Amino acid sequence: MADSTSLQSRAIECRQFDNGLVLLAEPSREVQSAAFTLLTPCGYAVDPADRLGLASLLCDMTFRGAGERDSRALVNDLEILGVERGESVGAAHTGFSGATLAENLHDALAIYADVVRRPQLPQDQLDAAKLVCLQEIRGVEDEPSHKLMEELRRRTYPEPWGRSSHGDEPGVTSATVDDVRTQWSRRFQPRGAILGIAGNVDWDRLVERVESLFANWKTGDASDPTDQPPVATSPHIEFASNQSHIGIAFPTVPYSDPQYLQAWAAVGVLSDGMSSRLFTEVREKRGLCYSVHASLQTQLTRARVLCYAGTTAERAQETLDITFSELVRLGDGIEQGELDRLKARIKSGLIMQQESTSARSGAIARDWYHLHRVRTLDELSAEIDKLTAETINAYLAEHPPQDFTFATLGPQPLRIPTADN
Amino acid sequence: MADSTSLQSRAIECRQFDNGLVLLAEPSREVQSAAFTLLTPCGYAVDPADRLGLASLLCDMTFRGAGERDSRALVNDLEILGVERGESVGAAHTGFSGATLAENLHDALAIYADVVRRPQLPQDQLDAAKLVCLQEIRGVEDEPSHKLMEELRRRTYPEPWGRSSHGDEPGVTSATVDDVRTQWSRRFQPRGAILGIAGNVDWDRLVERVESLFANWKTGDASDPTDQPPVATSPHIEFASNQSHIGIAFPTVPYSDPQYLQAWAAVGVLSDGMSSRLFTEVREKRGLCYSVHASLQTQLTRARVLCYAGTTAERAQETLDITFSELVRLGDGIEQGELDRLKARIKSGLIMQQESTSARSGAIARDWYHLHRVRTLDELSAEIDKLTAETINAYLAEHPPQDFTFATLGPQPLRIPTADN
Numbered sequence: 001m002a003d004s005t006s007l008q009s010r011a012i013e014c015r016q017f018d019n020g021l022v023l024l025a026e027p028s029r030e031v032q033s034a035a036f037t038l039l040t041p042c043g044y045a046v047d048p049a050d051r052l053g054l055a056s057l058l059c060d061m062t063f064r065g066a067g068e069r070d071s072r073a074l075v076n077d078l079e080i081l082g083v084e085r086g087e088s089v090g091a092a093h094t095g096f097s098g099a100t101l102a103e104n105l106h107d108a109l110a111i112y113a114d115v116v117r118r119p120q121l122p123q124d125q126l127d128a129a130k131l132v133c134l135q136e137i138r139g140v141e142d143e144p145s146h147k148l149m150e151e152l153r154r155r156t157y158p159e160p161w162g163r164s165s166h167g168d169e170p171g172v173t174s175a176t177v178d179d180v181r182t183q184w185s186r187r188f189q190p191r192g193a194i195l196g197i198a199g200n201v202d203w204d205r206l207v208e209r210v211e212s213l214f215a216n217w218k219t220g221d222a223s224d225p226t227d228q229p230p231v232a233t234s235p236h237i238e239f240a241s242n243q244s245h246i247g248i249a250f251p252t253v254p255y256s257d258p259q260y261l262q263a264w265a266a267v268g269v270l271s272d273g274m275s276s277r278l279f280t281e282v283r284e285k286r287g288l289c290y291s292v293h294a295s296l297q298t299q300l301t302r303a304r305v306l307c308y309a310g311t312t313a314e315r316a317q318e319t320l321d322i323t324f325s326e327l328v329r330l331g332d333g334i335e336q337g338e339l340d341r342l343k344a345r346i347k348s349g350l351i352m353q354q355e356s357t358s359a360r361s362g363a364i365a366r367d368w369y370h371l372h373r374v375r376t377l378d379e380l381s382a383e384i385d386k387l388t389a390e391t392i393n394a395y396l397a398e399h400p401p402q403d404f405t406f407a408t409l410g411p412q413p414l415r416i417p418t419a420d421n
Numbered sequence: 422m423a424d425s426t427s428l429q430s431r432a433i434e435c436r437q438f439d440n441g442l443v444l445l446a447e448p449s450r451e452v453q454s455a456a457f458t459l460l461t462p463c464g465y466a467v468d469p470a471d472r473l474g475l476a477s478l479l480c481d482m483t484f485r486g487a488g489e490r491d492s493r494a495l496v497n498d499l500e501i502l503g504v505e506r507g508e509s510v511g512a513a514h515t516g517f518s519g520a521t522l523a524e525n526l527h528d529a530l531a532i533y534a535d536v537v538r539r540p541q542l543p544q545d546q547l548d549a550a551k552l553v554c555l556q557e558i559r560g561v562e563d564e565p566s567h568k569l570m571e572e573l574r575r576r577t578y579p580e581p582w583g584r585s586s587h588g589d590e591p592g593v594t595s596a597t598v599d600d601v602r603t604q605w606s607r608r609f610q611p612r613g614a615i616l617g618i619a620g621n622v623d624w625d626r627l628v629e630r631v632e633s634l635f636a637n638w639k640t641g642d643a644s645d646p647t648d649q650p651p652v653a654t655s656p657h658i659e660f661a662s663n664q665s666h667i668g669i670a671f672p673t674v675p676y677s678d679p680q681y682l683q684a685w686a687a688v689g690v691l692s693d694g695m696s697s698r699l700f701t702e703v704r705e706k707r708g709l710c711y712s713v714h715a716s717l718q719t720q721l722t723r724a725r726v727l728c729y730a731g732t733t734a735e736r737a738q739e740t741l742d743i744t745f746s747e748l749v750r751l752g753d754g755i756e757q758g759e760l761d762r763l764k765a766r767i768k769s770g771l772i773m774q775q776e777s778t779s780a781r782s783g784a785i786a787r788d789w790y791h792l793h794r795v796r797t798l799d800e801l802s803a804e805i806d807k808l809t810a811e812t813i814n815a816y817l818a819e820h821p822p823q824d825f826t827f828a829t830l831g832p833q834p835l836r837i838p839t840a841d842n
Binding site for chain 1: 454493500502522549553556557559566664704705731732765769
């Protein structure tokens with residue numbers, strides 16, 4: 001049994017280079033792995049309107065040869081280093097992440113310096129890369145829950161922040177290798193780039209390494225797009241199936257807001273854990289659906305609570321009504337007992353996160369993006385300790401769930417409820 | 422940077438109680454969490470033929486009150502302990518797993534002793550539990566890739582080993598609370614039960630705790646079902662969609678076989694990593710599909726390689742043909758370079774696994790089930806070091822992929838290839 005299970009005080013090291021790149025690290029001697037997350041300021045929000053999917057296509061193309069290595073050598077060398085890779089295209093960033101043995105981290109970073117700074121973006125691989133992207137777009141068509149949530153995001157966010165990360169078929173099909181290269185040269189650049197690292201690393205040697213790999217990376221353009229209202233669409237998508245999929249969204253405060261943790265905890269009471277309101281009221285008591293959940297999705301200056309329920313067509317209206325009434329009821333506040341359970345789950349989750357270098361490397365990079373600083377885990381833990389039902393209820397009284405957006409997908413449209421019901 | 426990234430030598434402790442329950446632990450002082458996996462010998466393979474889904478229904482019912490606690494108190498108390506729960510119903514076991522702060526482990530185990538030994542299985546919760554199970558069955562209907570792989574498993578395994586873990590609608594609908602209670606009293610029992618624990622635990626205190634909670638658990642019946650040939654079905658499921666889903670299976674050796682690691686590594690060359698054959702040939706070079714993968718799924722005395730590809734209807738035949746030809750080509754052997762990359766990925770994966778108490782608790786419980794002993798991570802690492810292209814190719818020459826089973830789902834049937842093509 002542990003003598004103490006409080007979080008360890010791990011320092012966060014930080015260095016910002018002259019070109020804008022921010023290097024962050026949370027060194028830990030207790031592990032043998034090291035993980036990195038490199039965010040480049042090239043998200044789907046900056047895809048040109050007639051090239052939706054360009055960020056996704058560019059991300060695929062970066063691995064088809066970079067620096068001296070062709071496509072095959074690149075992938076092989078990463079695998080020889082034992083790198084467990086992942087890439088993701090978000091609204092504001094393309095993220096490259098990897099985890100491996102700590103002793104292989106420096107070599108892996110050298111390869112990623114090629115990937116983001118010297119990709120070959122070869123013309124002769126463009127068609128294969130496009131086909132992969134098109135297949136992913138079509139794959140979503142076959143996953144109705146995924147398709148529904150894409151539609152909900154499109155309806156609730158201002159353009160271009162609610163786009164699908166995959167883009168669309170016309171955008172990908174019409175993209176040329178010049179489009180890919182132009183987007184790369186404009187957006188894969190150090191101003192706005194963040195490299196977060198967690199694991200068994202020596203900070204001084206890491207700074208030296210990253211400096212030699214990235215300090216002479218040239219700054220490009222990184223202007224932000226202007227918000228536009230979402231394109232008006234009907235809330236219902238017709239879909240031949242016995243199942244119905246229901247999405248409800250409402251605005252909330254983003255990560256950088258001083259009240260963020262209040263908003264986040266309120267959503268936790270709604271949907272985190274088996275005693276959460278949605279799970280208990282919609283699934284366990286009434287058996288209305290096989291899946292129901294809500295989560296807070298934050299961007300830099302805007303955020304939404306996104307709620308999903310999947311059910312059979314005949315129970316869809318009841319599921320929508322009950323789910324919606326739980327969202328509205330949240331405005332009446334939460335109870336201390338609900339918060340106590342949530343805090344226990346969060347505390348446990350922080351310990352698990354501390355033990356995962358991959359999770360930490362991503363968390364510290366995202367923290368910097370939102371806050372321009374990194375909260376240590378014990379700092380976050382202390383802030384969570386300070387949450388009370390009173391503070392959360394004060395937040396909810398001021399910001400009750402409202403301004404709802406709906407999306408449904410299934411064999412027939414549903415009656416959209418209103419808060420006065 | 423780490424001085425050394427070899428695996429730590431962690432001892433595995435083991436105690437078998439007189440009633441048959443096996444307790445395993447991998448204590449580690451480097452972490453603050455502890456995780457457990459409790460396997461009970463109640464899988465879907467022992468569902469009565471007219472009650473398919475009974476194991477799944479029983480699993481849901483165990484949390485609707487146990488010991489002194491009603492449904493709500495049970496869930497609340499687990500959450501107060503910060504337990505991150507998971508349950509799964511497999512062919513041979515229902516598994517209960519959880520991870521939490523090490524200091525909360527003993528209290529969590531006391532609750533799980535109630536869940537498996539003293540569930541209330543209340544009549545008045547049966548309808549809600551059934552609805553949850555029925556929703557899950559219907560949810561699969563809306564996920565064609567999931568539906569296809571269920572069909573492939575049904576076609577490739579002898580009955581009852583290829584069943585869907587969720588069962589079917591008639592089985593769940595007709596189940597009574599007596600069915601649930603009978604199955605519980607017969608199958609939730611210590612002979613064949615395994616409790617694996619990893620994390621910051623003191624072995625002596627743990628043994629004492631588990632003994633007081635489980636040593637007087639009574640032994641019941643745990644006979645195994647008899648194998649039957651699978652019910653013959655057509656390989657194609659008609660599905661109105663622009664997408665096609667393709668499944669191919671072939672027999673391989675189970676985990677307990679001395680040649681298992683050879684078979685497993687061969688599948689790794691086929692499908693593990695971005696340089697794997699399926700990923701390279703089917704996705705990256707030809708852009709044929711958005712998803713393609715193969716994995717080795719092992720049961721106690723039988724195992725299959727299960728391969729999936731999802732693509733558009735117009736490219737489905739080509740995808741099937743190319744994927745199949747890669748499976749057949751595996752029989753010709755692998756190259757040393759492919760194995761070197763695979764070994765690097767595996768090594769890295771073992772380090773990550775070592776750093777996750779949840780992963781370790783599950784791995785040591787499964788090891789015991791298959792081997793009646795537990796391989797330490799450094800023992801496994803040493804065995805992987807010994808793999809060579811020669812040993813794998815000798816295995817493949819003796820056991821080339823053959824006796825294929827196919828399943829397809831999409832707008833039209835495909836031409837099933839043969840190895841002579």
